[in-house]
Amino acid sequence: MGEDRKQDLKTQELHYWGNTPEEEYYNLHGIKSAKSFYTSPRGITLFTKSWLPSDTNPPKGIIFMVHGYGNDISWTFQATPIFLAQNGYACFSLDLEGHGKSQGLKAYVPNVDFLLDDCLSFFQFILSQNPTFQNLPKILYGESMGGAICLLIHFKIQTLFNGAILIAPMCKISEKVRPKWPIPEILTVLARFAPTLPIVPTADLLEKSVKVPEKRITAALNPSRYKGKPRLGTVLELLRVTDSINGRLSDVNLPFLVLHGSADVVTDPQVSMELYELAKSKDKTIKIYDGMLHSLLYGETDDNIEIVREDILKWLNDRC
Template sequence: MSESEAKAPQQQPFRHYWGDTPEEEDDYYAQHGIRGSTSFFKCPRGLSLFTRSWLPTADGPPPRGLIFMVHGYGNDVSWTFQMTPIFLAGKGFACFAFDLEGHGRSDGLRAFVPDVDAVVGDCLAFIGSIKQQYAQFQGLPCFLYGESMGGAICLLTHFADRLGFRGAVLVAPMCKISDKVRPRWPIPEILSVVARVLPTLPIVPTPDIMLKSVKVEEKKAVAVMNPMRYRGKPRLGTVLELLRVTGQLSQKLSDVSIPFIVLHGSADVITDPEVSRALYEEARSEDKTIKIYVGMMHSLLFGETDENIEIVRKDILSWLEDRCR
């Protein structure tokens, strides 16, 4: 229920740890005491969505909780994002995620998200399928986890199912697009007119989000290597939809009632840490925590130094463990 200010340690070297083949990836999972799997899930809309799971080993103690994870815009669940579920699975949590529509290996035009409400429906259907598939986990506490755009989707999922989750971990949530990357007037007004006719057109003039998200130069090189990463300019329809959703969310912060921890870097120029402060202050949740990390940027769990990542991980793990007791 308090706000902490964490100083950023010095930068350290980084390596790209997991392999490029399924065998190498399985070996990496085994080294961390977890098991992973992949599959495709057909959502009610008929889209084929690529999914991953990261579970504690079968011969160890049963999981302490289930975590349903949502990645951010332009990202996917098969590259740097999975560093976090690998860590959490190693600490006893069963983690599940899928590539959102238009991302990674899922169906859809690359980076085109015309209807976030439909994506929320995909999330609810996927969560329901996991609960059916893993009936042995019935009764375990369920949590939401979202990064950036994924944080906004988690809040919308909470609004759609207020009793389904023990809590939410919100990492730099996109409750509002920062004015530092938002196109200036009159560009949004012009683009909105063009989008009615050409919503998939990738012409929105914004800087590369990855370059403004990742602090450590070596990790920028790793992010660039991701073969699933979307490298084009944002599509008109996606940007207008995100502006719509974040505008609505910023007006509904007081409706948030789920227990949550929100984590944000003070140097984030993609999503606004002041909006996370507003979420903390306005939410009617009785159980709420905020962590603002001085000097950290948008990519808290990949783009920072290893020491900084460890700080954020420990805060998330401690919060989860406290709510599984």
């Protein structure tokens, strides 16, 4: 890895610790960033951000990004859109309901379809406000649960987006963290009466996702991070949605890049391979990274992160 790139990553770490003013931080990286609140059609107030190339570099494409369960767009996630903006791509994202600075009970996902509609309405709003974007490639990007939401968006609207980048997509929850029988049956009964109750017994996802110990510490410092156990209703909804998507892999029909770590124990890399094999898409690419965990773009070593980033950038540049 080049020394400049190493220094870039270290600078981002300093920002996560709160030592760099926000505007100065983005100027340092040669990009523009803005934040605002967006009210979805169902009346939910959602925190949003954009990361754009400098004025001297018009965007090559538009990337609409969806974070994963328990994450948000203002902490470790944003290292990726910053990198993409530096390389000519306009990136837009929002904190999902119940995540980050958006409205809702923390980490409660009563219905993934609501999140899907929120994302889609926001992405369409961005396009309506920026006519120059209409003729640019429009790419979906999702991490983990966000990858599942991207696939659901594709199932709902087949023609709006020109491709998708799926990072360890939650097409199926790994058996290594999925509750064992009879726990799901018991939880299903309890959820009817107390869906928001945070009592689902699961492994520590941060420990399972992030390989580098120092980065676990940084991730844990996120003031918006949900630190409780998963809520009953959330787990049952994610199980429902992933089972549904797993049965529709052959319906995927847009260009996509799917990336997964072979050692991921949060989402199942085998299902990503099944997605690649079963999808109708004529343009499809898969990368399985030996020994990498769930958090490919933050939790790995800096050298591994550079490998994943460059694979994403090459895929984008070849199509934009």
